[in-house]
Amino acid sequence: MGVKTFVLVQWDRVFAWVAVALGLLVLLIGWLGVSRSAFVFEQLPYVVSGGVGGLFLLGVGAMMWLSADLRDEWRKLDALEVALLATQQAELPDEPVAPPLGSAAPAPRGARRTSRSS
Amino acid sequence: MTAVQVTAARPVRRAAGSTGRESRAVPASSSVPWLPSDALRLLVCNVLGLLLVVGAWLGVGSTAQVTAQFGWLSLVVIGFLISSVGSGAWVLTGRRTVGLRLAELLESTPLTEQLLHPAVDTHEPPPAAVVAEDARTASDLLSAVPGTARYHRAGCALVRGKSVEHTDVPGHETSGRRPCELCRPDEGAAA
Numbered sequence: 001m002g003v004k005t006f007v008l009v010q011w012d013r014v015f016a017w018v019a020v021a022l023g024l025l026v027l028l029i030g031w032l033g034v035s036r037s038a039f040v041f042e043q044l045p046y047v048v049s050g051g052v053g054g055l056f057l058l059g060v061g062a063m064m065w066l067s068a069d070l071r072d073e074w075r076k077l078d079a080l081e082v083a084l085l086a087t088q089q090a091e092l093p094d095e096p097v098a099p100p101l102g103s104a105a106p107a108p109r110g111a112r113r114t115s116r117s118s
Numbered sequence: 119m120t121a122v123q124v125t126a127a128r129p130v131r132r133a134a135g136s137t138g139r140e141s142r143a144v145p146a147s148s149s150v151p152w153l154p155s156d157a158l159r160l161l162v163c164n165v166l167g168l169l170l171v172v173g174a175w176l177g178v179g180s181t182a183q184v185t186a187q188f189g190w191l192s193l194v195v196i197g198f199l200i201s202s203v204g205s206g207a208w209v210l211t212g213r214r215t216v217g218l219r220l221a222e223l224l225e226s227t228p229l230t231e232q233l234l235h236p237a238v239d240t241h242e243p244p245p246a247a248v249v250a251e252d253a254r255t256a257s258d259l260l261s262a263v264p265g266t267a268r269y270h271r272a273g274c275a276l277v278r279g280k281s282v283e284h285t286d287v288p289g290h291e292t293s294g295r296r297p298c299e300l301c302r303p304d305e306g307a308a309a
Binding site for chain 1: 187188220
């Protein structure tokens with residue numbers, strides 16, 4: 001599987017990893033910004049953009065990763081349901097049930113009915 | 119049987135509502151455990167949260183007074199909470215929908231009932247002809263998966279689809295196997 005195919009198939013997990021990586025990067029930038037200033041009024045913008053922004057991106061990444069897992073489970077349930085229905089269909093009797101005792105013998109295959117019951 | 123027939127026979131899935139009190143129908147063709155309204159709620163919450171965070175960041179950066187900046191910080195917290203609630207509701211709704219569908223699948227499987235309640239026998243006694251047939255089957259066609267400790271009737275769900283070997287009761291007992299508690303081949307043989 002090539003990289004392009006992997007990205008197309010696992011786009012949600014790729015998005016999650018990108019969001020997590022960006023979140024960590026933003027957190028790092030925010031920490032660097034805060035550490036280079038001695039004034040609170042200069043640090044607070046970094047706290048908002050770097051700290052909360054980084055946490056926001058980490059949250060989005062985690063949410064996308066969990067969504068990908070749930071989507072996988074949903075696909076597995078799809079396959080399970082199809083297999084279950086196929087099994088149930090295969091277990092149905094494909095031969096005609098034998099008539100009860102005392103009834104007329106079944107007509108041979110291909111024979112035409114000559115009388116009609118009222 | 120074709121895949122089209124199987125797909126057409128699929129029941130409508132029921133997904134948990136956003137409040138957990140009502141249920142909504144998920145289309146059978148849906149490939150995800152969410153409704154469009156769930157996606158819309160996620161989008162609105164995250165966009166609103168992001169806008170609040172960005173707006174608060176601009177507000178914090180526009181003033182040098184710490185007291186005014188802390189006012190903007192409350193807006194940041196609100197935005198982050200809105201985004202978190204939206205994402206959490208998205209994941210929880212998906213988990214609940216997957217769980218409900220799994221429960222429906224398990225309920226629709228007769229094997230589940232047999233496995234959960236193997237000792238409860240609520241069936242009526244079979245006709246004499248069936249008992250005789252079972253006795254013949256139990257004495258002639260008892261199956262066992264090689265390497266396992268139980269032998270079963272030929273139609274037992276626990277050996278269905280598996281590679282089995284057929285032996286009579288003495289042969290199985292010589293191999294150290296005991297009768298299956300689900301299909302009870304020993305009772306059929308006794309009858």
